[in-house]
Amino acid sequence: MERRQLENLFGMGSGYVLDFTNYTFSNFFYDRRVNIDAKRYEEDGASKAKRMRTFWDVEGNHVVGRVIDGLIKYATDEQCFGDSDPLLINDCRKIAQRLLSDQPVTELDALTAIANEKDFEVVAEHVREAIEKNQPEGGLDRLHTFVNKFIRVTCESHGISITRDKPLHSVFGEYVKTLREGGHLESAMTERILKSSISVLEAFNDVRNNKSLAHDNPILNYEESLLIFNHVAASIRFIKALETKIKARAKAAEQQAARFPWDESIPF
Structure with a gap:
């Protein structure tokens, strides 16, 4: 019908x-x-x-x-x-x-580039295409590349140094510490979830190198590949939303300072 x-x-x-x-x-x-x-x-x-x-x-x-x-x-x-x-x-x-609504990765729309870089946009498109074709196991290597780019761009805005020798999970660990010290996390549970992602990202390196199309490997099965996509997409959606709030607060503080430029050296 x-x-x-x-x-x-x-x-x-x-x-x-x-x-x-x-x-x-x-x-x-x-x-x-x-x-x-x-x-x-x-x-x-x-x-x-x-x-x-x-x-x-x-x-x-x-x-x-x-x-x-x-x-x-x-x-x-x-x-x-x-x-x-x-x-x-x-x-x-x-x-x-x-x-x-029949989407195997519920937060797929979160997997979009956050910087005006051609290679970032291309890899994001390839990641979404793998899911739209219902082939998550074939997109794990590109998802790994996307996550690297996403975390690099996000951390750079917080002044976290990025070097070729620093592994991804270490960079993300510094990011979680920055969020905690900046008072951007409202619950201990959120911090625990983010900290658990540090070890997840470390394990993702092994999946990329040994169970994806990045090399001549037997690739990971469909169900586990889909689990990885959903976990990564949900984490990125949260981080994007959190970063939007952080930037909005920073902008509001700047506007407040511009409106009331008090000289704190005056004792009254």
């Missing part, structure tokens, strides 16, 4: 999809990291509608939901729906949201 609703909304009965040409159809999918021109999507035919149906068959729910959501937004902006039933459009939006 959902397929019929989507096909009706996107006008797929004649082999087309909305107002796309082959060129714009390919570009739309390319922007969402999908090569819709690949042979795997042409098993039942090469028309845009047939490739779309095959795409629905072979890809995971989250990837399909992301594309459907993008198609609805595109069609709305380009006024492609014409006199389509608003209830149908709303039902298809709900389909997209349901599919988008």
Whole structure:
């Protein structure tokens, strides 16, 4: 029933999809990291509608939901729906949201670059792509690279020195100490959780070197790879939120000092 609703909304009965040409159809999918021109999507035919149906068959729910959501937004902006039933459009939006909720890594959106560095952005995209394809075991080496970059950029803003010889878990240990001494952690439990991540990061080096595609290794199994992704993503989401609060407080303090530049040497 959902397929019929989507096909009706996107006008797929004649082999087309909305107002796309082959060129714009390919570009739309390319922007969402999908090569819709690949042979795997042409098993039942090469028309845009047939490739779309095959795409629905072979890809995971989250990837399909992301594309459907993008198609609805595109069609709305380009006024492609014409006199389509608003209830149908709303039902298809709900389909997209349901599919988008089927995500093996719940905090995947946290795995984004935090510095304007091309290599940081590229590795972040590759990490997300591994999850969107439901292949976490194939993305462990890139996740390790991402975590290194993320921690380096985060620690540099706190004046923590970064050297090639200093291991990642040692750098993170200094970061946790800085958070504690700066009064940025409200509970002992949060500090314990972050401290446990120090040993987790140390173990991550072994996974990267001996159980990932970084070298010619037998890679880690799917379930344990997914556990690593979820743990890392949840930790990064928390650190991003915490850093946002720290920066906001620092900015507020600067503004307060600028408004009231009292000379503390005056004894009254």
